[in-house]
Amino acid sequence: MAGQRSRQSLVGTSCVGLLLGTAALMWSPMAEAQGTFSPALQVQQVQPRSIDRSLEGMRKGVLTRALNGTAWIDGRTYTLTADTLVENRNGRRLQVKDLRWENIQFRVEYWLDGSQISQIVIYFPE
Numbered sequence: 001m002a003g004q005r006s007r008q009s010l011v012g013t014s015c016v017g018l019l020l021g022t023a024a025l026m027w028s029p030m031a032e033a034q035g036t037f038s039p040a041l042q043v044q045q046v047q048p049r050s051i052d053r054s055l056e057g058m059r060k061g062v063l064t065r066a067l068n069g070t071a072w073i074d075g076r077t078y079t080l081t082a083d084t085l086v087e088n089r090n091g092r093r094l095q096v097k098d099l100r101w102e103n104i105q106f107r108v109e110y111w112l113d114g115s116q117i118s119q120i121v122i123y124f125p126e
Contacts, residue, residue: 050093058109058111060110062074062105062106062108065103066099067099069082073108078116079115079117080120084116084119086099086119088123094122106124107122107123108121
């Protein structure tokens with residue numbers, strides 16, 4: 001019985017020593033100066049992309065249909081990938097998967113990357 005208590009004591013003392021040693025290392029001035037440890041969780045926010053109107057090659061047209069990642073503009077067919085940036089005239093972000101229209105006529109501005117649209121602004125009627 002005495003042997004069991006001293007083993008428990010030894011394990012408890014070892015755990016406390018390990019925790020104290022780790023805490024001392026994490027909050028030491030040297031570790032903080034290196035920026036490797038921080039007691040506070042750091043979260044880096046990613047700003048959502050928005051239409052870059054400074055890109056060259058902007059085209060204008062009329063969107064007449066959009067379905068399953070394909071857009072029909074001025075009688076031509078273009079691919080919209082999952083990362084195609086789509087916004088309305090006010091800058092509100094739209095998801096490619098939500099673009100499901102037929103027999104419409106929305107004015108658009110768009111930029112191509114090969115045969116794919118990299119970004120598009122849709123002007124919905126007011």
